[in-house]
Amino acid sequence: MHFYAQHGRAPRVLVTGSLGQLGIGFVRLMRSKYGASNVIATDIRRPSDEFWSTGPFAYADVLDYKGLERLVVDNGIDWIVHFSAVLSAVGEKNPQLALKVNLNGFQNVLDLAKAHQLRLLSPSTIGAFGPSTPKDKTPDITIMRPKTIYGITKLHMELMGEYYHQRYGLDFRSLRYPGIISADTPPG
Ligand code: NAD
Numbered sequence: 001m002h003f004y005a006q007h008g009r010a011p012r013v014l015v016t017g018s019l020g021q022l023g024i025g026f027v028r029l030m031r032s033k034y035g036a037s038n039v040i041a042t043d044i045r046r047p048s049d050e051f052w053s054t055g056p057f058a059y060a061d062v063l064d065y066k067g068l069e070r071l072v073v074d075n076g077i078d079w080i081v082h083f084s085a086v087l088s089a090v091g092e093k094n095p096q097l098a099l100k101v102n103l104n105g106f107q108n109v110l111d112l113a114k115a116h117q118l119r120l121l122s123p124s125t126i127g128a129f130g131p132s133t134p135k136d137k138t139p140d141i142t143i144m145r146p147k148t149i150y151g152i153t154k155l156h157m158e159l160m161g162e163y164y165h166q167r168y169g170l171d172f173r174s175l176r177y178p179g180i181i182s183a184d185t186p187p188g
Pocket of ligand 1: 016017018019020021022023043044045060061062063082083084085086087101105122123124125126176177178179180181185186187188
């Protein structure tokens with residue numbers, strides 16, 4: 001509601017990795033809330049015909065800063081929801097890819113959000129904890145020594161988002177999800 005009061009219109013949202021487990025349902029929800037044309041779904045894969053028919057879709061590789069920036073500028077984007085990532089199983093098989101997508105891809109999105117004053121949501125994971133984290137009533141701020149490349153990159157993401165918030169006033173939000181499986185999409 002705050003956004004409507006301030007701007008007199010719905011926010012325009014760009015979603016990266018929108019064809020993944022979280023993306024499909026999230027885009028559906030956001031489109032029902034803010035209008036289909038205000039939610040630009042992106043990914044590096046080809047969407048199904050069904051997904052195509054629900055609203056705008058564009059190719060966006062998070063490793064390509066200029067390509068992302070073009071989408072943000074051309075569509076007057078206000079918020080970025082960043083879902084592109086290489087998750088734990090694939091990350092352990094290909095750590096170099098996880099480092100590239102989860103560190104460099106996130107850094108591109110972070111810098112883009114700063115440059116264009118966008119609000120940024122990027123989920124984290126319980127994988128950011130580790131075996132030495134207290135298991136009972138785990139506090140938000142606690143021992144975090146993840147043992148997977150995925151967890152390490154997500155902890156880095158949390159800290160960078162916090163740093164950009166403190167240093168540049170970026171509106172960065174995150175949330176540590178547990179394991180989520182989708183009814184629409186097989187696991188990446
Ligand atoms: P997913 O693997 O299903 O989807 C990730 C998407 O990112 C895919 O559609 C893939 O094509 C896309 N992608 C990969 N490389 C890309 C690139 N270079 N440029 C653009 N897109 C690229 O993942 P998900 O389960 O939907 O997870 C979404 C977010 O939520 C991730 O940040 C993940 O870390 C987080 N999360 C997921 C879970 C879970 O259990 N699913 C739990 C905690 C956090």
